[in-house]
Amino acid sequence: MTPDPSIIAALSAAVQADAENIPLRLHLAGLLIAAGRPAEALEQCASVLGRQPDHLEALRVAAEAADAVGDRPRAEGYRRLYTALGGSAPPPGDAPFPPAGRAAVPPPSLPDLSASPFPELDSDIPFSGEPPPDESDRVKLRQGRGDGDKDDTMWEAEKPDITLADVAGMDEVKRRLNVAFLAPMKNPEMRKMYGKSLRGGLLLYGPPGCGKTFIARATAGELGARFVSVGLSDVLDMYLGQSERNLHEIFETARRNRPCVLFFDEIDALGRKRSLMRESAGRDVVNQLLAEMDTVGADNEGVFVLAATNHPWDVDTALRRPGRLDRTLLVLPPDAPAREAMLRYHSRERPLENIDWNWLAGRTEHYSGADLAHLCESAAETAMEESLQRGRARPIGMNDFKKALKEIRPSVRPWFDTARNYALFANEGGVYDDLLNYLRAQRLL
Structure with a gap:
C-alpha cells in the first residue's frame, strides 16, 4: 500500500x-x-x-x-x-x-504435525534472522495490525524527577501553571467547592529553544503525576486507520496512569489546520484528536493535556476551543536570572576562571536557552583550541565568552518577525495579547 x-x-x-x-x-x-x-x-x-x-x-x-x-x-x-x-x-x-x-520472511514449509496444533500459542518466534538492534538504534516502523493485536508497551508513562523549582526564572509562566493545574490538584476541597474540573489543556507557544518541553516535564513532576511525551513519529503510520488507533492508545495509556500529563510536542504538525490539508488522512488524525479530548467515550478526569508549538497560528482552531487546549501560555526567552542560572548550568563541569555571570546575563538578552548552551560550548572550544596550540591546558575565561558573544547572536528574532504579523492582524479573542505586550515592551513593534 x-x-x-x-x-x-x-x-x-x-x-x-x-x-x-x-x-x-x-x-x-x-x-x-x-x-x-x-x-x-x-x-x-x-x-x-x-x-x-x-x-x-x-x-x-x-x-x-x-x-x-x-x-x-x-x-x-x-x-x-x-x-x-x-x-x-x-x-x-x-x-x-x-x-x-519489514523483516525477511522465510519461504513457507509443510507444518510439523508432531508440534502443538496451536503454534501461535507457543513461545514467541523470532521476527527475523537479524540480531535485535540496540534500543537506541531501534526505529518504530510498524506494520498494519488487526483489532485484536494491541501493543500496550509502545508508550510508557514515566515519573519525572524534576519540578518547577528546577526551572530558573519564568515567574509568570509558573504563576499561570499554578492557577491552571497545580493549585486545583493540590487543594481538592477548594477544587470541589468551586467546581473546578481536572480536565482540559494548555497550549505552550513561543520561539524555539526556550524550554517548553522542560516546563511540561517539570509540571508533571510538580504534580507528582505520570508523564507521557508524544511526538509525530509516535502517531503517524503509513497504513490506513493506524494513526488514529495509535492516538487512541496513547490517550488510553494516559487514562490508565492518571493523574497524568500528556504532552504533545510540535502540535502544529499533528493538529494542523484542516483547511490547509489536501489529503483526508491528516484531517482524520485531527478529528480523532478532537474526539479523544472531548471525552465522548471515555473520562479524561485527571488527564492534563499540554501541547507545545512554535507556530500557534497553524494549529486547528477547533483544538483551542473550551475543554480542549482552551488556555494559552506564552513561553518567552529566559529573563536575566534564568539566563545566569542556565549559563552556570552549562558550564558547571568545565574549568573556569573569574567569570562574571551577572555581566554575561546582561549581555545575552533575547538569547534562548539553546543559544546560551551554544555560547558556553563556543567559549569552551576557544579555550580548548588555544590549549592544544600551547600544549598546556588553561581554564575558560571572560575573553573566551566575549569572543563567543561576537559570533553567536540570538536566534529568536526571525520568529518574532513572523509572530508580530499574526499578533497585529490575527489576534482574534485576544489570544496573542501577551505577545503584543512583550513586543511593545521590547520595542519590537
Whole structure:
C-alpha cells in the first residue's frame, strides 16, 4: 500500500524542525521508499550516516534505496559496511535486504504435525534472522495490525524527577501553571467547592529553544503525576486507520496512569489546520484528536493535556476551543536570572576562571536557552583550541565568552518577525495579547 502523501509531508516538516531525530528521519526514508521515491530516501539516509557512519539501520535502508535508484556499486558498498559492522549477512540475489520496515520472511514449509496444533500459542518466534538492534538504534516502523493485536508497551508513562523549582526564572509562566493545574490538584476541597474540573489543556507557544518541553516535564513532576511525551513519529503510520488507533492508545495509556500529563510536542504538525490539508488522512488524525479530548467515550478526569508549538497560528482552531487546549501560555526567552542560572548550568563541569555571570546575563538578552548552551560550548572550544596550540591546558575565561558573544547572536528574532504579523492582524479573542505586550515592551513593534 502506497503511503499517504500528507503523512510524508508532515514527517518531512518534522524532520526539518528536528534535524537530529535519527529514528524519525529513518521512518521517513522507509515511507519514501514505499512511495516510490528512493532518491529522496537515500538523501535522508546519507544525512544520518554523515552523523553516525556506523548506524546499522541507516546502512540497511540506504542499501535498499540505492538498489531502487539503480546505483548498484553504492548499494554494495553500504551492504559490505553493514555486514562488517556486525549486521546479518544479506540474502543472495537482487533483494539483499528486506524492504524498509519489514523483516525477511522465510519461504513457507509443510507444518510439523508432531508440534502443538496451536503454534501461535507457543513461545514467541523470532521476527527475523537479524540480531535485535540496540534500543537506541531501534526505529518504530510498524506494520498494519488487526483489532485484536494491541501493543500496550509502545508508550510508557514515566515519573519525572524534576519540578518547577528546577526551572530558573519564568515567574509568570509558573504563576499561570499554578492557577491552571497545580493549585486545583493540590487543594481538592477548594477544587470541589468551586467546581473546578481536572480536565482540559494548555497550549505552550513561543520561539524555539526556550524550554517548553522542560516546563511540561517539570509540571508533571510538580504534580507528582505520570508523564507521557508524544511526538509525530509516535502517531503517524503509513497504513490506513493506524494513526488514529495509535492516538487512541496513547490517550488510553494516559487514562490508565492518571493523574497524568500528556504532552504533545510540535502540535502544529499533528493538529494542523484542516483547511490547509489536501489529503483526508491528516484531517482524520485531527478529528480523532478532537474526539479523544472531548471525552465522548471515555473520562479524561485527571488527564492534563499540554501541547507545545512554535507556530500557534497553524494549529486547528477547533483544538483551542473550551475543554480542549482552551488556555494559552506564552513561553518567552529566559529573563536575566534564568539566563545566569542556565549559563552556570552549562558550564558547571568545565574549568573556569573569574567569570562574571551577572555581566554575561546582561549581555545575552533575547538569547534562548539553546543559544546560551551554544555560547558556553563556543567559549569552551576557544579555550580548548588555544590549549592544544600551547600544549598546556588553561581554564575558560571572560575573553573566551566575549569572543563567543561576537559570533553567536540570538536566534529568536526571525520568529518574532513572523509572530508580530499574526499578533497585529490575527489576534482574534485576544489570544496573542501577551505577545503584543512583550513586543511593545521590547520595542519590537
